[in-house]
Amino acid sequence: MTQDEILRALEPAQRSAQKYKPYPRRKLGWRVQALLWLLRAYVLVAVPLVVYAFVKALLAGA
Amino acid sequence: MSDNATLMPANGQDEPAQALTREDILRARDRLEVLRTRSQRRWLRLLWLLAGPGVLVMLGENDGPSMVSYATTGASYGIGFFIPFILLTFAMAYVVQEMTVRLGVATHRGHAELIFQRFGPFWGYFAMADLVFGNLLTLVTEFIAIQAGGLYFGFRPVVSVGAGVAVVLASLALRRYATWERVLLALAAGNLLFIPAALLAHPDGAALAHALGTWGPLPGGLSTGFVVLLLADIGATVTPWMIFFQQSAVVDKGLTRADLPQGRLDTAIGAFIAAMAAIATVVAAAPLHALHAPIRQFVSGADFATALQPLIGHTGATLFALGMTEAGLVAAMTISTSSSYALAETISARHSLNLDFRSGRWFYGAAIVSTLFAAGIVLIPHAPLLALTLSVNVIATLLMAPALLFLLLLVNDAEIMGDLANRRLGNLAGGLIIIGIALAGAVYGVLMVFPT
Numbered sequence: 001m002t003q004d005e006i007l008r009a010l011e012p013a014q015r016s017a018q019k020y021k022p023y024p025r026r027k028l029g030w031r032v033q034a035l036l037w038l039l040r041a042y043v044l045v046a047v048p049l050v051v052y053a054f055v056k057a058l059l060a061g062a
Numbered sequence: 063m064s065d066n067a068t069l070m071p072a073n074g075q076d077e078p079a080q081a082l083t084r085e086d087i088l089r090a091r092d093r094l095e096v097l098r099t100r101s102q103r104r105w106l107r108l109l110w111l112l113a114g115p116g117v118l119v120m121l122g123e124n125d126g127p128s129m130v131s132y133a134t135t136g137a138s139y140g141i142g143f144f145i146p147f148i149l150l151t152f153a154m155a156y157v158v159q160e161m162t163v164r165l166g167v168a169t170h171r172g173h174a175e176l177i178f179q180r181f182g183p184f185w186g187y188f189a190m191a192d193l194v195f196g197n198l199l200t201l202v203t204e205f206i207a208i209q210a211g212g213l214y215f216g217f218r219p220v221v222s223v224g225a226g227v228a229v230v231l232a233s234l235a236l237r238r239y240a241t242w243e244r245v246l247l248a249l250a251a252g253n254l255l256f257i258p259a260a261l262l263a264h265p266d267g268a269a270l271a272h273a274l275g276t277w278g279p280l281p282g283g284l285s286t287g288f289v290v291l292l293l294a295d296i297g298a299t300v301t302p303w304m305i306f307f308q309q310s311a312v313v314d315k316g317l318t319r320a321d322l323p324q325g326r327l328d329t330a331i332g333a334f335i336a337a338m339a340a341i342a343t344v345v346a347a348a349p350l351h352a353l354h355a356p357i358r359q360f361v362s363g364a365d366f367a368t369a370l371q372p373l374i375g376h377t378g379a380t381l382f383a384l385g386m387t388e389a390g391l392v393a394a395m396t397i398s399t400s401s402s403y404a405l406a407e408t409i410s411a412r413h414s415l416n417l418d419f420r421s422g423r424w425f426y427g428a429a430i431v432s433t434l435f436a437a438g439i440v441l442i443p444h445a446p447l448l449a450l451t452l453s454v455n456v457i458a459t460l461l462m463a464p465a466l467l468f469l470l471l472l473v474n475d476a477e478i479m480g481d482l483a484n485r486r487l488g489n490l491a492g493g494l495i496i497i498g499i500a501l502a503g504a505v506y507g508v509l510m511v512f513p514t
Contacts, residue, residue: 016412
């Protein structure tokens with residue numbers, strides 16, 4: 001397979017040389033910022049629940 | 063680059079290609095075949111070439127714990143409300159997974175790397191860590207399913223789990239996405255074993271038609287047990303690893319915008335086949351409902367197979383046990399790969415099943431280490447496997463909300479999506495499903511933690 005064939009078959013963004021180059025950070029509007037703060041609050045509630053469930057199950061298993 | 067997408071990766075897209083890699087060459091080979099087939103207008107062949115990620119993700123989610131959940135549903139409620147409900151959950155799964163196909167073809171980036179790049183390291187590491195942790199525990203439950211299936215056939219745990227590890231590692235050793243995918247598709251066809259098992263249960267066609275038409279009956283009515291099973295079946299259909307896996311697989315396979323119709327069809331076919339397998343599992347286990355079998359004492363899919371033997375015969379029970387084992391094996395392969403993609407994408411390491419071991423040491427290393435770790439845990443004598451299984455359900459459901467929120471944010475990011483960004487109707491349908499699944503997941507998590 002020649003280099004030309006490879007270049008024809010792949011879109012530029014599919015080639016390794018481009019595929020691993022990052023997109024820039026997104027500028028977040030206030031709505032998205034608010035959603036992410038809600039998500040932080042959700043995580044703060046969810047993580048202790050997960051830990052509690054795991055410990056409880058471990059104790060029950062023991 | 064995607065049409066109308068205004069944003070380019072930081073260093074631009076128009077540079078001449080530099081050193082072509084093994085990954086480029088193998089992907090280009092697959093793409094040339096696709097381009098040739100499209101120009102010849104051989105549509106079925108084109109679908110065959112482009113199908114894979116959608117079917118694999120849907121059948122991969124019909125994993126060990128999911129099939130146990132469907133079997134419990136059949137044994138608890140028989141043929142009734144849950145038959146159309148399962149169809150509805152797979153329709154929801156299609157809507158969610160279709161978004162990942164669009165993200166993949168529009169950006170040629172995996173889900174984890176998009177979160178990292180667009181929302182920053184905090185959310186990038188968070189998404190990766192919760193996925194990899196959840197996947198690790200889920201992987202343990204898949205090897206529990208493999209072990210349980212092996213025990214049904216009289217194999218010692220070390221033999222069945224060792225064989226499972228060998229298959230997972232051998233698939234990675236292929237170092238070729240297209241081959242890996244076809245091998246996995248062949249194995250995933252084993253999910254259909256539940257269909258002959260269901261036929262051997264001699265289901266009442268009229269009862270099935272009645273259930274589909276009326277969403278009933280619902281023996282026992284609404285109860286906590288019913289709600290838990292309802293939510294467990296939702297959790298058995300849409301989970302975070304599916305989002306990460308399908309987007310990365312679409313990118314690794316090399317799908318482009320032109321392939322979007324086939325990508326959607328692939329996902330729809332996968333959802334349909336997986337729904338049929340899930341319903342077949344409910345139907346196969348339904349005879350246990352009439353007998354009021356003590357399913358609360360069952361700890362694995364193999365217990366269902368043993369209990370079903372006098373009802374659906376030795377062949378039916380064997381098919382059921384084989385299906386359970388296959389479900390664990392296929393899920394172990396897809397879930398470990400999902401962790402690999404997420405980890406490597408987040409730390410900006412190379413990530414593709416077309417890489418050689420040296421270039422893809424982080425990628426393959428993550429799958430190998432997580433597979434060996436999960437298998438090792440299952441083989442530890444007196445390991446708290448039931449505790450791990452319960453925790454997996456809680457963690458997966460509680461962490462569903464963040465995954466779905468980032469999916470919706472990314473698919474609305476017009477800078478990277480261009481004209482493939484969600485429209486109003488898509489946002490309405492997707493938003494309602496995401497809110498519903500996130501709430502259901504939260505309720506399920508709370509019910510598991512505080513059952514009373």
